[in-house]
Amino acid sequence: MTKKFGIIGNPIKHSLSPVLHNYWFNKYKIDATYSIIETNEAELSEIEKKSKIKI
Numbered sequence: 001m002t003k004k005f006g007i008i009g010n011p012i013k014h015s016l017s018p019v020l021h022n023y024w025f026n027k028y029k030i031d032a033t034y035s036i037i038e039t040n041e042a043e044l045s046e047i048e049k050k051s052k053i054k055i
Contacts, residue, residue, distance in 0.1 A: 003032040008047065012038045 007017045013036065021034035039047055 001031070003030075004051075005032060005034045006037050007034075008037045008039060008044070010038055010040050012036050 005021065007015055009015075015036060018034045018036055021032075024030070025032045025034065037047060
């Protein structure tokens with residue numbers, strides 16, 4: 001089962017985190033992905049519900 005990781009913020013499109021993390025996931029054959037979630041403060045509670053995380 002693929003594990004999902006990410007970074008949440010605004011603005012966040014400039015982040016190199018997905019490039020770096022996905023490189024290492026691929027290099028070490030880790031079944032995971034890392035992505036950007038661009039949002040604003042008003043949307044955080046909805047993202048929290050969908051992703052099952054605590055903010």
